[in-house]
Amino acid sequence: MTLLLLFLLLGSLLPSSSCNKANKHKPWIEAEYQGIVMENDNTVLLNPPLFALDKDAPLRYAGEICGFRLHGSGVPFEAVILDKATGEGLIRAKEPVDCEAQKEHTFTIQAYDCGEGPDGANTKKSHKATVHVRVNDVNEFAPVFVERLYRAAVTEGKLYDRILRVEAIDGDCSPQYSQICYYEILTPNTPFLIDNDGNIENTEKLQYSGEKLYKFTVTAYDCGKKRAVDDAEVEIQVKPTCKPSWQGWNKRIEYAPGAGSLALFPGIRLETCDEPLWNIQATIELQTNHVAKGCDRDNYSERALRKLCGAAPGEVDLLPMPGPNANWTAGLSVHYSQDSSLIYWFNGTQAVQVPLGGTAGLGSGPQDSLSDHFTLSLWMKHGVTPSKGKKEEETIVCNTVPNEDGFSHYSLAVHGCRIAFLYWPLLESARPVKFLWKLEQVCDDEWHHYALNLEFPTVTLYTDGISFDPALIHDNGLIHPPRREPALMIGACWTEEKNKEKEKGGDNSTDATAGDPLPIHHYFHGYLAGFSVRSGRLESREVIECLYACREGLDYRDFESLGKGMKVHVNPSQSLLTLEGDDVETFNHALQHVAYMNTLRFATPGVRPLRLTTAVKCFSEESCVSIPDVEGYVVVLQPDAPQILLSGTAHFALPAVDFEGPEGVPLFPDLQITCSISHQVEAKKDESWQGTVTDTRMSDEIVHNLDGCEISLVGDDLDPERESLLLDVASLQQRGLELTNTSAYLTIAGVEGITVYEEILRLARYRLRRGAALYARKFRLSCSEMNGRYSSNEFVVEVSVLHSVNRVTHPSHMLSSQQFLHRGHQPPPEMAGHSLASSHRNSNHSLCLVESPSLGSSQGHSCLGSWSVWV
Template sequence: MDKRLVLFVYIVCFGLVSSTSEPNAYAPEIISSVFNSRDIPLFQGTVREDETVVHLEPQLFARDNDTVGSARLICRYEIVSNIKKIPFVIEVKNRETGEGLLKVHEGERLSYEKRKTYKFNIFAFDCVDPPYDKKSSRAVVTVKVVAADRSAPVFEKTTYNADLQEGVLSQNITQVKAIDRDAAAENSAICGYDIVSDEAPFTITSNGIIKNTKAIYHKDAYNYILKIRARDCAGKVSEPAYVNIIVKETCTNGWTDFPDHIEYTPGSEYKYLTDSARLHVCAGSCVIDRVSVRVNLATNHIGKGCDRDTYSILSQRKLCGASDESVDLLPTATLASNWTNVVPSDDGNDGDRIFAFDGKSHHVVVPDAYTDHHLDSHFTISTWMKHSGHDDLVTKDTKPHHHGNKEHLLCMSDGDGMNRHHYALFVHNSKLVFLLRRESSDPADLEVFKPAEWRWLLDEVNDGRWHHYALSMYFPELRLLVDGKVVEANQDNFEMLDDWPLHPTDKVHYSKLVIGACWKGLDETFADHFQGYLAGLSLLKGRTESDKVIQCLNNCQENLEFTDLENMPSGTSVSFNSEKTEFTITGHNASDVEKLVHKVAYINNRNFPTPGRRNLNIRTSFHCGDTEEILPLLETYIFVEHSNRPIITMSGKQVVMGYRDTLETGLDIFRDVNIHVDFMLLTNGEENRNDTDSEEEEIGNDTSPPKQQTDVKSKNVPVVHSGGSSEDPSSHFLLDMCTLRAEPVLDFYVEHLELPKRDIKDFNMKLEGIETAAGLVILNADTIANYLTVIRHIRYVHTHADNLHMRNFVLSCSSQSGRFVSNELSVSVGSLERDTEEPRVVPVARIQSNGAQQSIQDPKFSHTLQGAAGTNFGMVAIIVVCVGFLLFMIVLGVLRIRAAHHRRRPANESGQEMEWDNSELNIIVNPIDQELFEYEENPRKSTLPDDSDTDDDVSDGFHDDGNESSEEEAETYKKTLEWDDSAY
């Protein structure tokens, strides 16, 4: 064949082939940002052994610079390694970008334990089919296998036990530990522990060490159970473990489980201090041979040192059987005397009235008429005193000196001409001094030295607490009792000085007895004022008071009691002070003493004790031979609750009429009086101001009388009725004062009040009365029955009863020195005439005064009463006139109606008694009016006093209307309406 033809055919054929084939000029290229030193792309991959996708850094991409057809696409990657088996495969996710995903080959499972790292080469291929496909240069891939966190932490023990000493902040109570069975260190590490118990005062560190965040005590919790979990660094949490922390009680000698307070209900009997307290003795202590416990009840903040009777000193003296001849030198101001009002005092509701002396100007001058100032050779002076010392005062531990002024409790001195002190009781520094200068006209006695001054050095004088002092003189012996106990005189606490008697003199004409200072007659000034508080200052002359009576006056109504003297263990003893406010119990071992303390109880015998807190202190000591261990002071308190408040109610007639001849000899004006007592149950916020005192109140200047109690019914509060049986609580209720106030004051020239002195004497009553122009006061504590006996027989005497129209008396009673006060019962008294020829009708009306109805006389009586009582009764007189006129008009209208009815009656009925026509007018009769006016069917009749000289006479009123029959009707009315004297 022609070579030219062959070449032509070859060129044509080659051109045809070339025109139908794709160009593949470039090989693929693997893209990476990381290269080794030989510019080979590098890839780092990690995969957890339980995962299937390898995380490569940087991400795998490849490219091909060919621009046409399949040559520009990446179709596959190839892994090449000298390792027999590579458990990976590369999946092309995007041919355009050549993105590849390195995955664990299906069916393969990585194992961290078998191989931790893989290293291999990879190649990228384009999509041109063989034999023309091209591959990229190699890249190196390193894959690190990460172990999977297969296991959660596990505690070495499921339960832990630990001890914690009470009161200790421990930094390592115990340590818990958990492990993780994962092989990889990052999975097997424990990253922390957690306490999942609620509000537990504990914390735990990352190492499992448990600490307490506050001090814990056995009495609060015996143990704590903590629930704890562990967590590894991958976040897996363990099953819980439990830690039981036992709070170990610190063994200390002393009491446990003693109550923090004891509540006492008034009226109850004994209240035991405790029945559960335990006295512990620790092992390892010395061998104890004696245990001593002292229980002290602190009552100095209550009243005058404890809850004594709240009756007045006079009432207490009566109750204790003291002499009736004793004189109260600081009496409570009453209708009979008010000269003690010059010194500030309290209201006396918690006992005797307390008088406050300022040390500068306060003093009381005892009137000459009240008591004879001079002393006999036998007498007793007693008083309550509260006095505080000064910085420069002498004590038993310092050398006596003469600084400080005398402070006179009592001083009787010359009234004029001289400054001699006849007798005096005063405080000088820390001494209580009594001075007595005898007075004698016998020349033989004037030159004889005799005891004149007695001095006692006493801690009580300046301790700022209430104490009772009683000096009993049986000349020349003088005995001092402090708080009911005789002061034993010795050279350290007592001295006595002699002096001349007082010589007779013409310079002095009278003496002056002063409380709280001393009078200088020559200078006419008061000096040496007392600064402090006094109560119940009394003087008994001509005899001395027995020690038993003085001790009774000091008896405290609240105290501790020991209730099991019969069953005391052998070797134990119980002792107490005279007030029974301090008990000392001793024994050979703690268990015996503990049992005896359980038998100590508190009791308050007052019916109405002062409510509030009484501190209770328990001091305990152990003795081991010559060694004594004093335990810490145990403090608790007794809380006395409020008692039921008595409501005293007085009732009776408010109008009493008597015939004039009866009034001239004496009329029982309170014979219908009744006194009733109910007991109101107190609730919180309803307490009386005087009952909320747990700390002694300061003395103020308020000397006003106590306020009248409000009617219980208006309060709508629960009331315990006193009933009327033998268990009636009112039968044991004592009154201590009833006041009968005259309005206006009595005119002793024509009227007075009489007490039934024979009844008081015959029934051996403790009552006594004082009458003044203002009225009558009945004093001293006694039963309601005895008070009623006296009150119902009080007689009102008016020697000129024809001049008596109407006068008013107001009666009220109280208990416990005004702590509980009754309502006021107002009674009006009027006079009647017997069987006069011209009987008169006294119109009766009603007014209100202090809640009680009173009868009001006719206009003439009102006018007379107004003149006698002054301008204060002007308004009453006007009301009386108006009401009387209104009643007059009503009666006039009734009589007119009856007159008309009478004219229509048949003639044969004219002789019958007048009858009311109820069909035309209904009249409601006041019950008190019914007692005053009775109709003809009552067989006892009397006529009304004539009132013909009055302008408002009833008969004149009938004539005024011009009715011809009115005079006859008036006469008939007069005859049928009469006084019933049976009620008076």
């Protein structure tokens, strides 16, 4: 019985002991916490406070909270338990936090109990709660200005809402301390205000005549009233009243020949005075009409230039110099251009009729007539002249020529700014065709060259070497054919109906001249020069460009960097360049690359006026600005002159028998011609040289042409009965050179290379008639190039003729031995410069030449070998 009671007692006690060790519930915490921690502090204030509850309380261990765990990457916080029984805890920073580094932190927290015993077995954890901790800022940073110095410029007499804006920043993280609440001008008595955003304005109108530069100091405060440690300086410049214009250009622009392309406005910029523009158009005009015929071209004569450019011969001059064989131009007014070319003036009431055949070489037969292949070439200066009635056509040339099947007819005329070519292949059957071009060059009253190539049915017009296709072609079938007679008229044309023009009231017509029963009309008013025609063969494009294209003009090559929306247009003669765009900076860049270029090695020096005209369009028409014109000039400097040097033997003496030979004696057997250009160079001193460098010019030898040489006499002219200058005419003609041989000089004219002229001049010979009593002669040689623009040195050669002396019978011009050997007697004038000396009376003596000091001999004597001398 006792054992049973003991067993029952133990059974009742066992359940009670197992309950004490049980951990049935998880701890519980809030789902979310909001925390605040002050910058540079570590205690986090949580809302709600951190408490963990456990339903196993008040059991020891199972009902107690042993701690908290934080979950998250790099969480700078930790959680500690303050009271295990109540579950109170706190979160604190492991080290002071920085708001500027991170303003907010988010992580999770979990509570855990103490388990079932001191060993912490069977520990239970709560759910994970989210914790948001915000770091409260502390005003630890002062404002800092973005710039230490601010600069601006204002125009006098204006009040600005904002001249410039200063800016300060703050390194704090919160809006309260990181924002700049206000700025302050520290310098007293300044006519400026600054607002809370840092905008500075003027309180009164500033005058350029007063203070031109204002300097003052500003500071900044953040919203925590902390002032900037370093203040900022402000400089405001007062400028005179703004005038829209081009800035940064030079009125005078110097161009050195050979410099290539030279920018005209490298630093130019457009001042718009803050007026917004949406379109800019500028025109640059280069005036070259005063340079020769409209612009700088090669300085050779027309004939020389044709040879250099490879033009085929055979052209016929329709307006030659008046003379016995060309009297049809005698009645015209004659002028001369700067390059000495002949110019004819047609006053609108006169014309010339070119005779057929003879000098003209036209229309004398089918072999001389114009076929359907020919080239007309002329210089023309024509402007539009006001008239009472309708502007009439002005005829330049009118021609009817015979051909194998009958007659053909053509005319070239101008009508206002149009130029027209009428061609009638066959008067008997074909219909006339009229080709029209509209060109500003026709009526601008400037010199231009026109070359018309007819290769029917194709017609090409070249103006200043640039080709133009016809703008319009008319089939003029209703035109009454002209008379079927050969006729060539320049400056007007004839009409079949005698009184038709007068009945219409036309002023541009007259009655026929003597020998011409038909009236003349359509008179030309302007200048003509260099008018020629060549039939049967056309001038090529390359030849025409070489002959007549301008060698100077405006140039633009920077198309790769041309901005968006920019347009560039250059007229054919390169005298007018137009730019158009919508952005000022892009436009400035484009204009800075407009250049002047002259491709001639020896450019014509002088002034080329320059004008820049600008038109702008503004967003506001009422306040739109006007840009004044820019006027300047390009000065083409004098080119470095070529130095043409002639050198060789300056004196020689030969026996008379050599001069009396059939070919005479060469005057310049070892002639050397060199051409070089001396130019200024920067002096450079060698490191080992201790002296000074004074020679700063360098000479570069160049390959060049000559256009003429002259051999003239120093002293009396040649006596044709006793002496002559000889040169092979055939060799000159083969090279297209002209020879003029007179008693005073011999000239060679025509463009050729230096080596050719050397070869020809070495063949120039001096010949004496046998028995001529001549003893010495001086010849002067000089050459020129560029149509006589540059000349060589004068190379003087003295020749001495050595005669044998007969003792018994000597001519009157010879001396006897007694006279010759007389010490006090001078030889006759014609023997000046040399004498005979003998110390023995043999039949053979050594002949010596006694040279005058002017011949450059330091000794004054030179023995010429052994000659027979009869004494």
